[in-house]
Amino acid sequence: MPAQLTVFIITKNEEKNIAKCILSVQELNPEIIVVDSGSSDQTVQIARQAGAEVYTRPFDNFAAQKAFALNKVRTPWALNLDADETLTPQLCEEIRRVLPGTPYAGFLLHRQNYFLGKHMKHSDLDKEYILRLVRTDGAHYDGKLVHEGLHADGPVGRLKAPFLHHSYNSIESYFTKFNEYTTLSARQMYANGRRFNLFFVIVTIPFEFFKRYVLKLGILDGMRGFLWAYFSSFSVSVKYVKLWALQQKDKQ
Secondary structure, three states: OOOOEEEEEEEOOOOOOHHHHHHOOHHHOOEEEEEEOOOOOOHHHHHHHOOOEEEEOOOOOHHHHHHHHHHOOOOOEEEEOOOOEEEOHHHHHHHHHHOOOOOOOEEEEEEEEEEOOEEOOOOOOOOEEEEEEEEOOOOEEOOOOOOOOEEOOOOEEEEEEEEEEEEOOOHHHHHHHHHHHHHHHHHHHHHOOOOOOHHHHHHHHHHHHHHHHHHOOHHHHHHHHHHHHHHHHHHHHHHHHHHHHHHHHHHO
């Protein structure tokens, strides 16, 4: 019986994660597509050994990279995962149960986030539902450079079982991605016509910390909750400084 589902993943230097990610979806008997943007480690070799069809494409932005991967899907359904994400057996079972005959064009999936090795139960990270499972026909990505959105052509349902996001296992890995994301965010804001406003930055930074640490109960996540709120508020200032730098460059 032909596969009904393809899992597609974009990668760069994910040798520590990619095998675990692929292994977690095997119960679904899917096709696997990996689009790699020039890994210098063993990511590509590991992905191929795990049965993935691997493509290489220079990275420009997340939306374009994932759209390229989605375009390679040949099955009726497509599921996007990041290399540091895994499906739970409960979610695999739910997917197998609901896909046949469903009227939905896609499903929102519940993501459980881990930060520095621990499940974050608060901090504005506990109720994330993201569209990741879609009918291939009619699905598309928007043009955002970062925090790209997957869209389905039709009504969308919601699955209960979670998938796991083992993000930022170290402070070093956090700031590696932090630098990339803030740069892309600044470019996106600039393209959207946003401009640097010092007063807005001064007001937003403490509010962002207060929202995550107090209003979203990050305080209950202990030291990790404090760090998440602190780093998140810091990222606001960094992406706006990078926006300011883009404006200065444009004036030259």
